[in-house]
Amino acid sequence: DAGVIQSPRHEVTEMGQEVTLRCKPISGHNSLFWYRQTMMRGLELLIYFNNNVPIDDSGMPEDRFSAKMPNASFSTLKIQPSEPRDSAVYFCASRTTTVATEAFFGQGTRLTVV
Amino acid sequence: SQQGEEDPQALSIQEGENATMNCSYKTSINNLQWYRQNSGRGLVHLILIRSNEREKHSGRLRVTLDTSKKSSSLLITASRAADTASYFCATRSPRGGGADGLTFGKGTHLIIQP
Numbered sequence: 001d002a003g004v005i006q007s008p009r010h011e012v013t014e015m016g017q018e019v020t021l022r023c024k025p026i027s028g029h030n031s032l033f034w035y036r037q038t039m040m041r042g043l044e045l046l047i048y049f050n051n052n053v054p055i056d057d058s059g060m061p062e063d064r065f066s067a068k069m070p071n072a073s074f075s076t077l078k079i080q081p082s083e084p085r086d087s088a089v090y091f092c093a094s095r096t097t098t099v100a101t102e103a104f105f106g107q108g109t110r111l112t113v114v
Numbered sequence: 115s116q117q118g119e120e121d122p123q124a125l126s127i128q129e130g131e132n133a134t135m136n137c138s139y140k141t142s143i144n145n146l147q148w149y150r151q152n153s154g155r156g157l158v159h160l161i162l163i164r165s166n167e168r169e170k171h172s173g174r175l176r177v178t179l180d181t182s183k184k185s186s187s188l189l190i191t192a193s194r195a196a197d198t199a200s201y202f203c204a205t206r207s208p209r210g211g212g213a214d215g216l217t218f219g220k221g222t223h224l225i226i227q228p
Contacts, residue, residue: 004156033215042220043157043202056215091156093216102147103204103216105156 004106006092012112018080021109024073025094033103034067034077035091043091049075050097082113118146118203118219126225133190135222137203138183146179147204147216148188157202157218160188193226200224 005024013019025032033048047057052069060067064083069075079086089110093103118139127133139146145164149157163170163179163186170177176189190197200223204216 035218043218045215045217048215059215093157102159102162103157105158107156 006106016081021077023092029094033093120219
């Protein structure tokens with residue numbers, strides 16, 4: 001398996017534009033997580049899905065953020081409209097739902113909003 | 115809020131020395147995990163210790179867990195330049211509703227001087 005695949009790796013966009021980040025989890029993993037990493041706040045859990053269903057989105061900062069998982073092999077995180085303070089590295093991770101299992105992270109998408 | 119808090123925030127040692135990092139957490143846990151992040155990359159799982167375990171080894175890594183003090187330590191023995199990275203502890207999210215997302219601290223940035 002190629003691991004968790006995120007795209008794009010880098011995204012530069014203008015304030016106010018819509019941004020869509022994509023993630024393909026590892027096949028067979030039924031939990032998927034979106035994280036945001038900044039120097040100031042560290043790694044923040046934004047939302048996670050179990051079996052394609054959003055379980056906890058309390059970490060989503062604002063209504064401008066939305067996430068979907070239409071099937072077991074694909075998820076998106078959308079920011080609309082984007083703002084400079086959204087600049088961060090966004091990570092997707094997946095794992096099985098067994099209690100004691102590790103999470104596998106993608107390489108991240110570095111988002112810069114100018 | 116952060117569940118796991120690592121200290122020190124930064125650590126610089128000479129190659130060959132041992133590196134010790136600590137993690138404190140706030141709520142009860144099923145397990146605690148340590149991850150490593152190289153600059154510009156995603157997190158990679160290192161080791162998991164269950165709440166009923168006190169110590170665990172994996173190669174040059176040694177993890178301890180003290181549930182009475184809500185703390186864990188990661189020891190890297192005989193450090194190498196390639197160990198230079200940020201190290202994070204992760205615990206199950208304290209949010210309710212069956213929350214299963216991992217919550218990370220801000221990490222310890224380890225620098226191994228050659």
